[in-house]
Amino acid sequence: MKHRPQPAAFHLKHTLRALGVLLCAALISACSKSKTDDRFPPYDNTAEVQAYWKSKPQFFQWKTPADLPPDLKWENGANVPEFGDPRAKKGGTFHEWHPSYPPTFRKVGPDASNAFRGEHHDNVEISLVIRHPDEDEWIPGLAKEWAISTDRKTVYYRLQDNLTYSDGKPVMVEDFFMTFFVMTSPHIKDPWYNDWYTKEFAAIAKYDDKTLSITLPEPKPDPLWYADLPASPQHFFRELGPDFPARYQWRITPVTGAYVIDPALLKRGRSITLSRVKDWWARDLKNFRYINNVDFVEYKFVASQDKAFEMFRQGQFDTFLAGLPRYWYDKTEIPEIYHGYIERHKFYNEYPQVTWGIRLNESKPPLDNLDVRLGINYAMNFDKVIEVDFRGDKTRMNSTVSGFGKYTNPNLRARPFDPVKAREYFAKAGYTIPGPDGILQNAEGRRLSLTLTTFNTGTVMPIMLRLKEEAKKAGLEMNIEGLDGTQMYKKLDQKKHEMAFAGFGARPPYPRFWDDYHSSNAFKIGKDGKREIVTDTNNMTQTADPALDPLIDKHRLAQTEDEVQKLSWELAKLIEDRGSVIPAWESPFYRYLSWRWVQWPKNGNARASREPLDAHMFWIDEDIKRETKEAMKEGKDFGEVTRVFDAYQRK
Template identity: 40%
Template structure:
């Protein structure tokens, strides 16, 4: 990341030395015809029909019975100051540099899709759609759009804005190969019946067929009419009309320093059920503070309203329960246990490497990594041991498999099986031919380097050397994508999905080109495949077969059974050392920030994700006065463990 920044800086300086920008900036682009032509060129994909063509026997759903999100006590108003770790490099939500820490504020957490999963129930509640119906046989989802929905500039949202996304995300102009691929391979048809009725088809039927369609977000067709080969520069700093409650107004963006978002008083969904008690704060002031310790100081001064206390050092030491502000009740502490797919933090072993392709070496590594020590002493027992790479998927996760414990004897026995018997002068095991049992453990997580040094120290006991290599985030990711790693410490951020994916991480076609011959034996000439998420170079013929079955299966029961079998197979191969997960999030906030009675939601990933909190101005004044006079208020430290999954230690 940093590297890119510096290169960009260098280019900027070079560019500044050049002549004034060419005339091209003012070139007029209108892609209307190009888009229409594209629709015409792909008649199978873009269909145009009438309302009479909509099947009459559809089973419509509207999610209207789902409970409200947020509290009816919420009041609108106030300004909240939030920290940004880095200033966004663009206001685009797609294309180079767009996937940063700011994007959730204008896209992921704030803008509306057709429907959203209820954070407690997982069923869908309506967003831009009025109602929807799944036609199982045709693998098609019919959606009736809410006719009241408008963009923030007042333009109504119609079916055309949905057709448009299948042009936009497939063009080369946006320089986003992942989007190109996704929108080309995951959908097979979009049909326009009227301004407010569409249907979208997908290639495979799934238990959650609806999610792929309902989580689509439209694009303002009128705003993107200038998309062309200069898309990246042209849209770099333009704020797109949005379906979200928050707007970026002219002059509220101070480059490199802050961005102020304003609540849209005329937001079309402001009285809509599931939406009306959310997005309560009038102004969100996002300021750039790079160092976390400085953010904490700003929080303690009251400049920042909330501060995440996930890290033990903050929860226990920097803001202990005995802290004056906590003791006096000015700052409240909250600890919330959630239930959702757990990011699989652990060691991903590249089985394509020498030594690591031997199962006994991998089994030895499983027993030589002391995760329990990391959890007990570094995370102070707050985190839990991950047992498989797919924990947190309810019935889809394996119920009984458990990670192998740290055990020097067991590890050394496995290493001995691989021929590593004698210890060298430095205590590292060696083969008779002098091969040392040493591997590079790399990671792109600067903040977790201490974990790796702890593992390294403990692994020495079992006679294995870990050479710790801590890289910058981008460099670390590039390394594993190029499959240049021995062992990599990392995790995937899984979104809220019903069931785990196996194809991306364990299918042989993501590990090698032509991994197996026709009869299932290993192809001796296979070549490693880069740029995939199969970080273990995992290729087992049986696994491929199971994954194919899993992908074709459409009922939950079969899929659960298959998922368990695959987890067992993966466990047996020992190519992933499960690390830890945190089954909760923690927060410290000033007293004037108010939350609903339950605080957060079963499947939430963080306290602010659903924007249900609000600011009480009276309480703010009261708190500030009390603090000035040093008057104690009610001390509040609350633990919400109704959704706790792991038993208490």
Template identity: 35%
Template structure:
């Protein structure tokens, strides 16, 4: 064995931090003995949040607005579509309890922290299996490093994270591993990093991704992207992809009552439906009509006009369909209008400043969204605790100031149509790219208001997942887009200059050596109070760069459901983003007896009492 690896393994066994050189030498290593004195944690006594009244069975019928570009969970175009069913919503090693915030077991039964603040040890659940029946073992975590570090997956974020943030994985036996980070962090932050909702350290099934031949040096097929574009991978969750009708529908099927997760008390009485059917219905109004006919089981009413104007039809009045409004305390991700600084004119900060003050999000919320939504204080999101600056405040609409800034940028002349023109004859006009027709009135409002400053915003509607692909390829001028959020702000993926390229989340194409330095310092800093200060500095730099116009946030869910779709009481947890998303908390169920009763009542014209539930338990 190489001397450096021997020294490295010895340091791990002694509980000493000596990671830097050895961790890049192999995609995971083996060791024989665990350090002595580890304190194993399982937190198996937290309160349950599912219901003992839940019933198994039935098909949950829902829809998606467009068919996914791929069934892969990583690589080009994988950020949209069904990735949540293959990765984001699947078990991690551990998860936050949705109310108490304590870590509770998922794929791991217990965990322990090393004295170096870099190492976390995990005992895997020996009953855990992939949906194809293969066991989940430590080898799947060793393969995980090869998989995510491989250039063949064509995914720079994962390449970077699993090379520069994750040091290595150590296998002690088939069900015991250690994960070592490159930099020291508090125990809680290590757990956050390891168990990120969308990017956590999930095992990868080596038996499924085995290359066709031995010429693939890193163990990943050289033709990975094309080969797995429409092959559904096994999951560790309760559901697997059972059938696909391209462009039309997909069906996920439950693994069965012997799913390994039901041995964990936190998984009991969850994931209750036998099948999940997602149909492609591109028009939201058509989907709503299908729902009101009983062809879909639930329908989202977050949109103000749906809740206020479109939920008073006969099925609601007769109590066949119920309404639910529940508040949450979910961290809000980055978003609003992303300004592509690589596009002509948008590299000029005066133009970006003017555009920011010419964008009337507050008026849109009041006049188009009925005042139901809330303005984000900052373009990088909200709800990150002390990571957020206390003085973050979104820029108010000020067309006069915007006009002055545009004039400063050289757009001194106002054309016959009211739009500003510079001395080269360039009109002050930018396209806003977005993915759903329902957003058109919002952007149309911004368009009309922007004219007051001599700015033209044109609407560039691109269908669903294709819109995100368009944005990932950096074809947009302006992107109307909100991203998911975590409890620690994401900076590298959105702002680092290494991500100024296609197929990354740096939607602004912004590059700044000074900002890079702060982002790298943020990643490396151990002292939490200093990390807070660095985070504040980054947020101030982003504010001053005028690259994201802060948009809106929705701190609740509003949904309609047929009365046979049931849920625990109370229905909400602090972290419930959607009541009826089957691979998140999955605490709802379908009562087939109530479904039969409802169908019979509808035939006879018998009505029930109308029901609207407002759950404000977690309203801030």
């Protein structure tokens, strides 16, 4: 499924993810309800859905098996190696922490792009086909086999046998038709999905109860990536109407994946538990039988990363992401590490980097001035942050389109810290007069003072304060505004920030520019003919450049990998020239600590994973858990353990 890029919420657990807990009791009061909410009158959109399908006969098509092209070459990924580990044991509860309670359980609509969404949706849900996490190959998902038309515009799918949702209801071909009704509906209040599902597909057809096809408007370099769809259960979305965001705020969507939010184990504002679906349709299938091993995954919400570490040390959590040096080096000087009860892991992955950096809102003066933006670029001392705060463990990210292999422009370089050059650009913008505190002013007396919105955590704030002090050397004042993570991303969605430090996740194989830089995601013409800001999009810089839009449109329509590469390089350079995004840092690996009873595959994890839990390849060994706890009572020593998994290290 193509997702609107998600915020990589900061607890260094996403290379720096430490968000506050959202305690909104009034909103959470209906959290555990997955059925009809008494606050809303009955609603049934069945007639509306049928009318919608009938109104678009060229798009929604009903055919017969005789209409299938006779020359189709069906594939099923049978020759692709299986992933997961045959040693994996089923059962047990995995205990994990998360910094902020989600503002909704919806996967679309207002606030759906929250930090917790990946845990209960993106890393769980299954679409028609899956990109193998270790190989550059496709494997079965909801479809057991597929075929691509000779013109590379249509993909044909045959669904798996006994395919059901987590609530036991069968997955129907029409549920993929329903996806378009949901994603194009104005009621979901989500412009990204409205646009994607309107423009990126040309037709969907049913041939029988197990066979469908999806047609794209034009050929694509890899049609399977573009023609992939999630299923949308008709019975669940039957009440989708004008009040969708509120009606579905806390409803638990039936999933096709292995885990679903368990309403019986939900503790509002405190914890969310995912339970493994009983009699899951894929449990014995190749590529699924050795993953999704634990029975329950419990997420407790803890605002403080230091507190979470202490709870981990006490055995309340099974793993802890240790991206920050103080957790990898300093806080591991403890008996639990020395005796081998807790083990260190360093895993080299291959995945697009989280786009950590500072976004400058071009709609807010003086950030509408290119010289001011370029000056700010040279006023950010990220090299010192990397040297001091990360102790050299990370490197400077040169472009926010990083980690996409050949689609990443290798010629780009982030602007270095250079106060002299920063002042030269500020002078071009008219900021030439130093005030008594050294902050530059223009002839009208306006100070070069801006607010940087970020996370109000002990993890992030020291870094932002360091940048603030260094920026003074260039005559720039940055007022640091620390917000709870949910509040921060809400402010960014509403485009009310001046500068913002944030990170967004990306997915392979291709970079996407429309989300972040197309003018349609920045402004629209209102009823009064005036330009209005478009909210709830990922264009956090409010970039609206007539020179960029046509290239972004061409990039979306590109038909070959060579064309995608050429346009990706060109767009990345033009975006760099604008100076609206200041790249921060990146790393070719992630580090984590885990109690020795948490077991991992032979190679450590999936090559295409951003964090250790993403691919659900781990398992709990209850025998080792009992052995460890007994050893702790007796003072037995297993020896200090640090594992480095470098099978996927880039040379």
